[in-house]
Amino acid sequence: MATILDTILDDTRRLVAERKAVTPAAALERRPAFHAPTLSLARALRRPDGPAYIAECKRASPSEGVIRAEYDPAIVARQYKQAAAAALSVLTEPTHFQGSLDHLAAVRHAVDLPLLRKDFVVDAYQLVEARAYGADAVLLIAAALDPAHLGDLLDAARDLDLGVLVEVHDDAEVEALDLDRVDVLGVNSRDLKTFEVDLGRAERIFARLPERIVRVAESGIRDAEAAARLRRAGADAFLVGTHFMRQPDPGRALAALRRETAVALAGQPLPAAP
Numbered sequence: 001m002a003t004i005l006d007t008i009l010d011d012t013r014r015l016v017a018e019r020k021a022v023t024p025a026a027a028l029e030r031r032p033a034f035h036a037p038t039l040s041l042a043r044a045l046r047r048p049d050g051p052a053y054i055a056e057c058k059r060a061s062p063s064e065g066v067i068r069a070e071y072d073p074a075i076v077a078r079q080y081k082q083a084a085a086a087a088l089s090v091l092t093e094p095t096h097f098q099g100s101l102d103h104l105a106a107v108r109h110a111v112d113l114p115l116l117r118k119d120f121v122v123d124a125y126q127l128v129e130a131r132a133y134g135a136d137a138v139l140l141i142a143a144a145l146d147p148a149h150l151g152d153l154l155d156a157a158r159d160l161d162l163g164v165l166v167e168v169h170d171d172a173e174v175e176a177l178d179l180d181r182v183d184v185l186g187v188n189s190r191d192l193k194t195f196e197v198d199l200g201r202a203e204r205i206f207a208r209l210p211e212r213i214v215r216v217a218e219s220g221i222r223d224a225e226a227a228a229r230l231r232r233a234g235a236d237a238f239l240v241g242t243h244f245m246r247q248p249d250p251g252r253a254l255a256a257l258r259r260e261t262a263v264a265l266a267g268q269p270l271p272a273a274p
C-alpha cells in the first residue's frame with residue numbers, strides 16, 4: 001500500500017520536473033542569494049548555554065491539516081528570532097504543507113539566522129533552489145533516499161556550501177548511514193508513514209551516536225516535559241513547529257517552552273559525555 005510518504009515523494013518528483021523545465025539551474029544560479037555566504041547550522045545548534053531551538057515556519061501539515069490560517073512567514077520569523085531561536089526551518093513543500101520557496105525568500109529577508117529548507121529533497125536541483133532562495137541548510141530524509149542517492153546529495157550539498165540535517169527515524173536507517181559524513185543528525189519521532197509519535201526512538205538512537213555529531217530531536221514536542229526528556233537523552237537541539245504555529249504569537253510560545261524546559265532541567269545535570 002502506498003504510504004503518505006510515497007505520495008509526497010511522487011508529487012515532489014513531478015513538481016521538480018515541472019520547475020526544472022521552467023527555470024533551469026543556470027537561471028537559479030543568477031539569483032543574488034546563490035552567491036551569498038551561508039551560515040553554519042551545526043555551529044548554531046551546539047551551544048554551551050543549554051539546548052538550541054530550531055523553530056519551524058509552516059502553514060499546514062498532512063497530519064494536522066491547516067495549523068495557521070493567517071500565515072505570514074516573515075512576521076513569524078521575526079518573532080522566533082526575538083525569542084532567541086538558534087535557527088529556523090521553513091516548509092517549502094507546496095501540496096501537503098502549503099509551503100513555497102517564496103516563504104523561504106521572505107524569511108531570508110526578515111532574519112539573519114541559519115535557515116533550513118524543509119522539503120522532500122530527491123534531486124540536486126532542489127539544492128540549487130534552496131541556495132538560490134536563501135537557505136543555509138537542507139533536510140535529507142533517509143527514509144526517502146537510498147544510501148547511494150543520499151551520498152550523492154551530501155556531495156552536492158557540500159559543493160554548494162549548504163549544511164545538511166540528515167533525518168532518520170529508526171535503527172536500520174542509522175546502520176545504513178555513513179556516520180563519518182554526517183555532522184547534524186535529526187531523529188524524527190513522527191513516523192512519516194503512519195504519523196505515530198514515539199519519543200523513545202530519539203532516546204535510543206542518540207545514545208549510539210558518536211559524540212561529534214550534533215543531535216536534533218524532531219517532531220511532536222509540545223511541552224517542557226518532552227523537551228526535558230529528550231535533552232536528558234542527549235539532544236543538542238529541538239525542532240518544533242506545530243506547537244508554536246498553533247499559538248497566536250509563536251515567538252511567545254517559543255520563549256515559554258524554553259523557560260519551562262530550563263526549569264524542568266534545573267538541578268538535573270546531563271550525564272557526562274561518553
Ligand SMILES: O=P(O)(O)OC[C@@H](O)[C@@H](O)c1c[nH]c2ccccc12
Pocket residue numbers: 056118119141167188218219220221239240241242243
Ligand atoms: O510540527 P512538529 O511536530 O513540531 O514537527 C516539526 C518537524 O519536526 C516536522 O515538520 C518534520 C520533521 N521532519 C520532517 C520531514 C518532512 C516534513 C516535516 C517534517
